[in-house]
Structures are given as structure tokens and as C-alpha cells.
Amino acid sequence: MEGNRKVAILGGGHGAHAMSADLTSRGFSVNLYEMQEFKSNIEKLFETQTIEAEGIVKGKFKLNMVTSDIGKAIDGVKYILIVTPAFAHKNYAQLLKGKVKRDQIIVVYPGAFASLLFKTVFGEEECPVIAEANNLPYDARISAPCKISIFGRNKINIAYLPAEKGVELIDDMRSIHPYERVYEDVLEAGLSIVNPAFHAGPCLFSVNSIENWPKRSFFLYEHGVTPASVKLNVKLDKERKNIGSKLGYKLTPIEDFSGLKEGYQWQDLYMGMHGNISLTPISGPHDINNRYFTEDAPYGLVPWSFIAKAVGVETPIIDSVINIYNIIHERNWWEIGRNADDLGLSGMTLEEIKEYVKTGKK
Incomplete structure (x- = not known):
């Protein structure tokens, strides 16, 4: 063989x-x-x-x-x-x-x-x-x-x-x-991973309901997807797209996953998530240590933020979500997650970062 x-x-x-x-x-x-x-x-x-x-x-x-x-x-x-x-x-x-x-x-x-x-x-x-x-x-x-x-x-x-x-x-x-x-x-x-900008709003705004299970049932896409929660998702996605734009990418992960058109509004995302027959039957998450929190934040939002800082893009919404998760989990996701030291990009200019990922050499 x-x-x-x-x-x-x-x-x-x-x-x-x-x-x-x-x-x-x-x-x-x-x-x-x-x-x-x-x-x-x-x-x-x-x-x-x-x-x-x-x-x-x-x-x-x-x-x-x-x-x-x-x-x-x-x-x-x-x-x-x-x-x-x-x-x-x-x-x-x-x-x-x-x-x-x-x-x-x-x-x-x-x-x-x-x-x-x-x-x-x-x-x-x-x-x-x-x-x-x-x-x-x-x-x-x-x-x-x-x-x-x-x-x-x-x-x-x-x-x-x-x-x-x-x-x-x-x-x-x-x-x-x-x-x-x-x-x-x-x-x-x-930067094209879907989940960190798809789960954050519904999970963050549903913490009380998630912690109250099994006293009451909870289905993220049925109960957690609300106008307010998808508005947060839209803001996260825009910040992620700003990072991509600075690096020369046209990112469309939410659009690719959900079938929405570029320039979608929160109403479009709400209908795409809340009315999706393949998503609404999904039960949970049923505790705040579910991977929708503990994987999306440290290995999605955290590296997005560190890359943003490396290339000079502000991410106040992404950073706020991480900081709130730090409180509810009693952990420092900035240190535990995929941070600047893990990425190996500290002290590099935008041009140096692009050359590094192209050639593998600093």
C-alpha cells in the first residue's frame, strides 16, 4: 500500500x-x-x-x-x-x-x-x-x-x-x-469558523434559563434566539469581518452557513435561526460549561481579539463577551484560551503576519 x-x-x-x-x-x-x-x-x-x-x-x-x-x-x-x-x-x-x-x-x-x-x-x-x-x-x-x-x-x-x-x-x-x-x-x-458568532448572543442572553434546567426546558434556537440576541450576533460578525478586511479577506461565514445574502440585517438572521427546522428541535445547552461557551469563547473569540489587536482593529463587543464569560465561569479565558503567545504573532507588523502565514517563516 x-x-x-x-x-x-x-x-x-x-x-x-x-x-x-x-x-x-x-x-x-x-x-x-x-x-x-x-x-x-x-x-x-x-x-x-x-x-x-x-x-x-x-x-x-x-x-x-x-x-x-x-x-x-x-x-x-x-x-x-x-x-x-x-x-x-x-x-x-x-x-x-x-x-x-x-x-x-x-x-x-x-x-x-x-x-x-x-x-x-x-x-x-x-x-x-x-x-x-x-x-x-x-x-x-x-x-x-x-x-x-x-x-x-x-x-x-x-x-x-x-x-x-x-x-x-x-x-x-x-x-x-x-x-x-x-x-x-x-x-x-x-476567522471563518461559524459558531463563536452564532452562539454568543443566544447563549449570553440565556444564562438564567440555561442554569435553571431541568426546572424548565430550554432549546437554544427556540427560546434563546430573540431579536436582542441576534443583534449581538450581528455586531460580533461585523467586528470579525473588520478583522478580515484589514487582512485582505472577504469573510462570509454566517452567510455561507445560513444562506443569507451579504449585508443581512438582524431580522434576516432572526428568521434564519429561529425558523430553521433543523435547528429549533435541538435541546440545550443545559449548563454554562457546555462547549457553546467553553469552546467558542477561548478558541474562537479570544484569538479573534488577539489577532485584531495585532493588526490594529478594535473589537469592543467581542472583548465584552469574553469578559462577561470570565465572570460567569470564574476563569480567565484570555489566559486559558488561544492567546497571543499561542498564536506566535506578538510584536509582528501586519505585513510580517501575512508573510509568516504564507511562508511559515518569520
Whole structure:
């Protein structure tokens, strides 16, 4: 089997299970890695090495290996596919430092500026190409040990660090997923994530209702989407677009996701969110530690703000939301989240930042 058909998938959750089954079904040799401290969560998979899938992918699929030995997992593979929540990215970057070869390619699903973080952790040593997708490729849930239900595929885009490597890599990588668009660079990719500007208003203005569950039911898109909450979303989106404009991008993530036209008003967004039949039945979130808060803020809003400061754009609404979340969570998301040190952009001019994401060199 050719080297480009050998992959390592790092992570043990829903997305990693789905990707392992899907790629194996399409003839890839898959090494699945999970950290030793989380091995007990998928203990049966370590024993059977087999995933049973239902939905758009059907069958039982024997993986090449399931291991907690990172050296074995990435040995001889071309692609290292990291399918984990954003809070785990730094641990994986530290785990892989010094172990990844120059000709291997790391892909993070979804990225949220993970490529900049990995580059910062790896340093200027022989750093491989790092790519990041803007979403998970699957809607999937683990239904039982070693069993995954794959309900559908998501359209995903990709970006590369260095950006100039995308042209030579994208055709081969489309054998893994049919990436629709190659972003100009990883900054455009990270600024194009939908959720931080989609969840913030309804979540922030619904904190009391969320904390009162299960005393009363709560459905974010039914109860939390109000004229006031979507007005906040519009302001967040405009600030994010201002950052993109300063960097030379025309960002349309909300429009792309919701089908709205450019220049949409809050009334349009309200109807698109509150009246969306695929969204309104979704129950929750049911506590303030849900990922709609604890992932969107530190790995979406926080890096948006730091990038804005680096290029001279003011973001008073984004900053206010983060500061309020700091209070209700009793944490400092500015420090915990993907901050300026993680991004590696401190002290750089706009021109230097653009050159860095293009070439990977400072």
C-alpha cells in the first residue's frame, strides 16, 4: 500500500471513530491513537481493533492498529489527522514535537488557529506542513462501545501553514475528504469558523434559563434566539469581518452557513435561526460549561481579539463577551484560551503576519 494511503488518526471521540470507519471503508490503512490516560474510555476498541458503523457508512471495519504509543501510531504514515476538541490541541502539539518528520502532514479537525499553535510549540525546527479544516467532516455519535452512527457529511474547507504549500497538496488530500475550498491562509480559516458568532448572543442572553434546567426546558434556537440576541450576533460578525478586511479577506461565514445574502440585517438572521427546522428541535445547552461557551469563547473569540489587536482593529463587543464569560465561569479565558503567545504573532507588523502565514517563516 502506498504511503499516502496510510494515516494516523489521533483522538477517541465521535469524529475520530467516524473518520476511522470511513477511511478504512475506502481502503486506507488507519492507525487510531488515544492517550493512555483516556484509554479506558474506549477500552473495548483497544481489544477488538474494530469499529462497526451505521448510517451513510455501513459495516464492520478492522483498523490497522489502535494504540497509545504515539511513535507506533505515526510511524510510516503520510497524514496525521487530529480529531479532538480545541482544548486538547496544545497537548497534542507537545506530544508530537520532535517526533513528526518533515515530509509528514498534520491536519487538525476543526482547526481554530491550531496550525499557528503547533508551529509555536514546534519552533523553527524541521516543522512539517500543518493544515486545518474549518469543521468536522461528519455528523456522528458513538452509540455503544466500538459502534458509530454516521448521520451525514459536512462540507469542509481547508487552509495550510505555510499557505503556499496548498497548491501542491490539495489534489492528493482530496482523496481523504472532498475539501471544497482552500482558504488563502490559516488566518482566514480561523476567522471563518461559524459558531463563536452564532452562539454568543443566544447563549449570553440565556444564562438564567440555561442554569435553571431541568426546572424548565430550554432549546437554544427556540427560546434563546430573540431579536436582542441576534443583534449581538450581528455586531460580533461585523467586528470579525473588520478583522478580515484589514487582512485582505472577504469573510462570509454566517452567510455561507445560513444562506443569507451579504449585508443581512438582524431580522434576516432572526428568521434564519429561529425558523430553521433543523435547528429549533435541538435541546440545550443545559449548563454554562457546555462547549457553546467553553469552546467558542477561548478558541474562537479570544484569538479573534488577539489577532485584531495585532493588526490594529478594535473589537469592543467581542472583548465584552469574553469578559462577561470570565465572570460567569470564574476563569480567565484570555489566559486559558488561544492567546497571543499561542498564536506566535506578538510584536509582528501586519505585513510580517501575512508573510509568516504564507511562508511559515518569520
